[in-house]
Amino acid sequence: MAANITIEYKMNDKIMLIQVFVVLFLCINLLLITTFFTKEVFYTTMRYVLFAVTLMSDTLFLFLTDILLISDLYSFTIQRWLCLIIIIILSLYAFVTPVTLTAMTLERCVAICLPLRHGELCSPRSTLHSILIIHILSSLPCIVYLSLFFASASYSSDTQGRVCTAEIFIIHTWQGHLRSAISQFYFLIMCITIVFSYVKITRVAKAASGEDKKSTWRGLRTVGLHALQLLLCLIQLWCPLIEAAVLKINFMLFINVRYFNYITFILAPRCLSPLIYGLRDEMFFHALKRLALCGLRKKH
Template identity: 25%
Template structure:
């Protein structure tokens, strides 16, 4: 997306945009990295399927954000484009992690449904081993469309294309009608499955609370969490409607092309990566408790500095 605006940016505009992107990427990854650090430092987290799925979502967002920022910077740094093979590998990672997010949200919603509606079976169903199997399944399902894009390129273009330089973004590399049809079908199936999962689990939890077969407070918290999953899904969908919003905004403000493209890039690829720690980490009492301990210890370490003792 940002590649289209490169030629229209002067040096100062390009510097400001890249600096903003890198700064936001570093800040967001630092915040997410703090949650990852706390997760692996506390055994109560990595033995709980709920937190395993959550931290997988955070790590997935960190990977996606890192590669999105790299592609943004590379677009400006390499005027003749990136090697086609390297570009395809990077696009495989970005597209896979992008598809992982909604699938992971569906898994988290199902886990909450089982915890609230089938509490006696939760320990048997939601084991650590099965959680990691689910994560492997998510990656397997998400990577198939990304690999199929490369297969379509191999089938429709000469092999020598992998040695040339290209502007590294999806529409430039995967612009054939076959890619468009495949991408549209995958997006529809993926998002429909996740939306249906969130819809069903939310109302299952709602009816369970009304029937008084579960703890009302626990059910209310689970419903709120699933609703927040829905909010995150909407942000995931923003990336799919970006071409439409770009077309509408560019027709209304043709002189603001680079600003529109850059703003859409931030709102669809960068800023949503901050949602996971804000929505889940800070709302969760355990994570919030360990977060306070972590930062209080950091502050304590900064305040206490060793002093040199001079011996006469």
């Protein structure tokens, strides 16, 4: 009994700390989204529009994963149809962010390596098409998962209430392996794209001089940060396998591992976007600073 109470207290402490992080990052994301709509140049420029897409995707993803984390740890049950909707949204936006990051990397590559064609290739019309393509590509794994689930599931169980996790929609072991294989394939393509862009920009950086060289190396650092984000998102795919193995060993260790994974591989990569564009981009940073200062003045 005493051991159970100790575990419960430790879980409560971890959950409360996670809530602080989640609320903090959600507030930062909402402030950045508000900043995005303050200037016309932001919502007519591809890199800023794609940045806003990642912010909205990350905000929704963090909010829903936090709800599932709490419901899982405290064994809250919900109807399977509602759980299915949540998992569909999560499955979609788990891919939207990394695919958008890849598109942002390509945009930087075009801006640095093909500056004369950048305006044509990255026009507002092309941006809308890119967002559509991003969501189509991100939805394909989700469509595969759903098709496999409905082909294998018993429809009579759709109204049963249970703890909502992605694992309840995996009927057979091979479905989990297929899901992992699809995810690994996507991230392999993304990593190849990142490496290709990095090599191209590096060549241009070595040949550039003066102000162009400084701008090119800044773009190279941006691509490097995108690569770090993608790496953390890739590791996130292995977390369920690691957690399932640890659960068989020790429950408290499982709680600690899940807590670490959530902070490191779900929160962290989705908090790098504000650092990359919200703080490192000079124009966006000044707009953000102006918005924050106006808010403080109004309070006084």
